[in-house]
Amino acid sequence: MDLKTMTVALTALLLGGNTAPQAALAPAPPAPAAEAAIPADPALWVVKDADTTIYLFGTVHALKPRLSWFDSAVRKAFDDSAQLVLEIPLPDPAEAQKVVLPLAIDPDGPPLRQKLTEADRATYVAAMTKLGLPAQAVDQFDQFEPWFAAVTMAQIALQKAGFTPGDGAEMALDKAAKAAGKPVSGLETLQQQLGYFHDLPQADQIAFLVAGAKDVDKFDSTITAMVDKWKAGDAEGLSALMNEDLTSQPNLYKVLLVDRNARWAEWIDNRLKTPGTVFVAVGAGHLAGKDSVQVQLGKHHLTATRVKY
Numbered sequence: 001m002d003l004k005t006m007t008v009a010l011t012a013l014l015l016g017g018n019t020a021p022q023a024a025l026a027p028a029p030p031a032p033a034a035e036a037a038i039p040a041d042p043a044l045w046v047v048k049d050a051d052t053t054i055y056l057f058g059t060v061h062a063l064k065p066r067l068s069w070f071d072s073a074v075r076k077a078f079d080d081s082a083q084l085v086l087e088i089p090l091p092d093p094a095e096a097q098k099v100v101l102p103l104a105i106d107p108d109g110p111p112l113r114q115k116l117t118e119a120d121r122a123t124y125v126a127a128m129t130k131l132g133l134p135a136q137a138v139d140q141f142d143q144f145e146p147w148f149a150a151v152t153m154a155q156i157a158l159q160k161a162g163f164t165p166g167d168g169a170e171m172a173l174d175k176a177a178k179a180a181g182k183p184v185s186g187l188e189t190l191q192q193q194l195g196y197f198h199d200l201p202q203a204d205q206i207a208f209l210v211a212g213a214k215d216v217d218k219f220d221s222t223i224t225a226m227v228d229k230w231k232a233g234d235a236e237g238l239s240a241l242m243n244e245d246l247t248s249q250p251n252l253y254k255v256l257l258v259d260r261n262a263r264w265a266e267w268i269d270n271r272l273k274t275p276g277t278v279f280v281a282v283g284a285g286h287l288a289g290k291d292s293v294q295v296q297l298g299k300h301h302l303t304a305t306r307v308k309y
Contacts, residue, residue, distance in 0.1 A: 040231035043287065044074055045304040047297065049277040054268055055081060055306055056293065058284030059169035059268050060230055064162050067231065070172050073309035081279035084177040086170055088186040088193055096196035099190050103198040104148035112141035112149060120210045127213035127290060131156045146205035146257035147197035150212045157219040173281055186262055196255050204251050239288035258291045
């Protein structure tokens, strides 16, 4: 899978929650009947010094039901930790809308479809149609920036494939932390996270959107393959899926992965100066590949050790 597909997939997983216009979203699939749990053993790492332990857990922000991943070593590491740190604290939907809309709407530019070439416009509209959006819903997106249309397209595709943020790892971790009275904080704010997309040059946003539209038919198989690697704890395989081609959209790759991984590694280095045990959960794509958080930690002379279980 090339970076065009990976960035669309990662963006949907990155944002997790539903920020799309209600009219644009397809109906949620019916809840499945009770079935046996599906075992999953995702990768877990630990960084420590004499008085501080930091667990690094790679998440998938939207999952299908019945995956039994929050047990064994992952559960023990979480229970042993006094604090949960996510990419962002899970926002209240109403508050999220207040952050999202000013960044997503383009009040001064031409309508979205006018920003696209004739060929790209046809590809984009065809993708939205394949996802089941009526013409009036597609019309709604003309007020938005290209990045937001790309992210929403990914969210709808996730939903149609049966993946929901409600079953995602962050939701389960956040719920467990609050039940246990553990403080929950974020490495970033929602404003920062969405700002990475909003601040992308227009050409990069359009390339991001068109890449997702071209690959919309592959979305289900792409995410399923990623989750299969995640369930198996196959970080190397996940890395190979995500990082097969790192050159097609280098600016996106740098902004969404490399720069953030470097900042998070610096945060971990600083956090090691304070005693205690912390459970850090970030998207699994950040913990795999040649520019992963673990690689960035090496620049701080720190080693993340894989927890075997």
